[in-house]
Amino acid sequence: MILKLIPVASILLLAACSSSSGYKKADKIAVSQDQQVQAEKYTQAKNSLMSRDAIASSNNECVDNFNFLRQADSAQYQKFSLDYIKVGTGYKFLNVNKNIMGDDAKSVYTMKLDMKLDALCNKVNFASYQIIKQKIKELGGI
16 A cells, blocks of 8 residues: 555655746746856956966965976976976885885885975975066066
């Protein structure tokens, strides 16, 4: 008996959910399009000073500074990139061989890689600062 009521109950539930609640679908679309137009006008006004081709942050300061150096056509970018690749190769070596390395060797090698990466990121950060400092100096004559 309960099994016979399930199809009837589901049909009644579907009928109740599909009934009109007084809103017309066209009204909802018109309101949402109007809201979208207003939102677009607001964002265009807010972003009028922003460049359309601005680079988004990667949420990694080191990577962002590398991107900044690349976009600023810094001569140091190539050297720092090669150093970054060397550090990355070291991490790859560590990941491949970590199961057969001794704990002390693994620990020392990891610390050395971390120090190299931190030092490189600090160099890149300083180079970025130097570029900004030069740009500010150029604005001084205005």
